[in-house]
Amino acid sequence: MLNILTISALTDKVSCVTDIDLGDDPLALDRQVCFALSVASRSVIAIYRPLLEPFGLTHPQYLVLLALWERSPRSVRDLSQTLRSEPATLSPLLKRLEALGYVTRQRNTSDERSLAVALTEQGRELRREAEKIPYKVVERLGMELSELEDLHRALSRVLEATRTR
Secondary structure, three states: OEEEEEEOOOOOOEEEEEEEOOOOOOOOHHHOHHHHHHHHHHHHHHHHHHHHHHHOOOHHHHHHHHHHHHOOOEEHHHHHHHHOOOHHHHHHHHHHHHHOOOEEEEEEOOEEEEEEEEEOHHHHHHHHHHOOHHHHHHHHHOOOHHHHHHHHHHHHHHHHHHHOO
């Protein structure tokens, strides 16, 4: 068993986590959660790329559309919170989606600082074609659906754990 020392940057306190066995080399690259998440993310996004290209979409733009298919219109702030992204990061994505004819962006008449993003008819129609994408991704991953559901639950717990820190 290894004792892992952690240092809190805010309090400069050192705490010891015991009873965690990280093997002989706790810094082995293939044992790092961050490495596995990073490589898996890039690999899965690579599966989406050819599925999104016919629609002129990138993966980040697809995520915006997924949020809008759940509810439209939405404020940029709401989209930002839902996608866990900065509003400045969303701005070029929204401009491109507007240029493609999938969304409109309009200032809120009661609050000029707020920008509302709504699906166009073309954006709503795209949803019917996009409904095929998750099935194709599952097929291309070649994993059992139950494995993917377990993975999704585990990743959701990771997101929740990092959100509270």
